[in-house]
Amino acid sequence: MFSFFVTGQKGTLLSFTPLKIIVPCDACHNPHLVQKHLRRSGSTAPGTIDTSQSALSLPSNHGNLFVSTISNTTSNYQAPYWFGSTSSYEPDGSTGDQASKTTDYPTFCTDCHNTQNTIYSTSLGRNLRQIDWSNEKHGFGAADEILSLRGPYSNATDNKVLSCLDCHEPHGSPNVTLLRPAVNGEEISPEITATALEALPSSGGYCSPISSTNGNKDLGLLCMRCHTGDNGGNAWSEIHHFPDTNYPRQSCGNCHYSGNPINCSCCHFHGSVDPFNSTRRTF
Incomplete structure (x- = not known):
């Protein structure tokens, strides 16, 4: 067992390679600098966010607090709904401008999760998908095709940039790939415990729907939180055959294959493009 700061500039890897590396809490949190970011007087929203303070330090700049908000890098951020509400929003459960309160997680997370670093996952048994947030549709890339969005997003306000923590919970989750138990105001149920990318052989990251009997489209339970399936349910025939x-x-x-649905993660994942049209991004 080793404990160390993750150091170095973006796109570089540690030269120190023990048999097994476990990234510790202090890779992202400098315990000597950490400050309380959200103050809440009780268990209900809203709270008070102090953007001059932070619990985070960039791995490549560990000696300073990371206090940047997503409004510093884009004007196209739309915060998701607060849990159980369709009138208040994350991160503090209030209304109004939330981008200036939301930590710039895309910048923070891509300090490590980028197109230069290769990061191996012992739990998945493979390298993590590399992320080019500048081109992904959920990032700074342009959205296209039919979006079929749910509130607070709409087709009139596409090309919105997401925060990584709109979908992921970095401290752990019962769902695969650290997907949050609740997204955009509602719980994901049942839990998402397997996707095709972990279950099936792949070529270039894609599963092979025509040769597979795996019709598990549980990842659609996540997609449903912001996109609409057929008749509002976890079915996607109409949107894919429009x-x-x-x-x-x-x-x-x-x-x-034999009429089975295609697993969402055959085509939709970080870094993916349409397996039948390599010029079209699918995430």
Whole structure:
């Protein structure tokens, strides 16, 4: 067991390589600098956020607090709903401008999770997907095709930039890939415990829907929190076969094995493009 600061500039790796590295709490939190960011007088929202303080320090700048907010890097952030509400928003459960209160997690997380670093996951048994937030649709990349969005997002306000913590809980989750138990105001139920990318052989990161009997589309339970499936449920036939998409209803067996649905994570994951059209991003 080793404990150390994750150091170095973005895109570099530690030269120290023990048999097993466990990234400790102090990789992201400098215990000598940490300050309370959110003050709450009780268990209910709203609270008071002090943006001059932070619990975080960039791994590449561990000697200073990271106090940047997402409003410093984009004007296109839309905060998700506060849990159980459709009128108040994260991070503090109030209304109004939330971007100036939300930590700039894309900048913080991509200090390590970027296109230069290769990070191996012992739990997944593979390298983590590299993230190019400048091109991904959920990042600074342009959205396209039919979005079918739920509130507080709308098709009139597409190209919104997300915060990494809108979907992920870095301190642990019962769901795969640290997906939050609740997203955009509602709980994800049932838990998402397996996706195709972990369960099936892949080529270039994709599963092979035509040769697979894995119809598990549980990842759609996450997608449903911001996008609408067919009739509001976890079915996606209409959105994928809409006339202006690349998948007209013909020769179903070319993509579907014995009529099974295609697992969402066959095509939608960090760094993915359409497996049938490499010029089109799918996340």
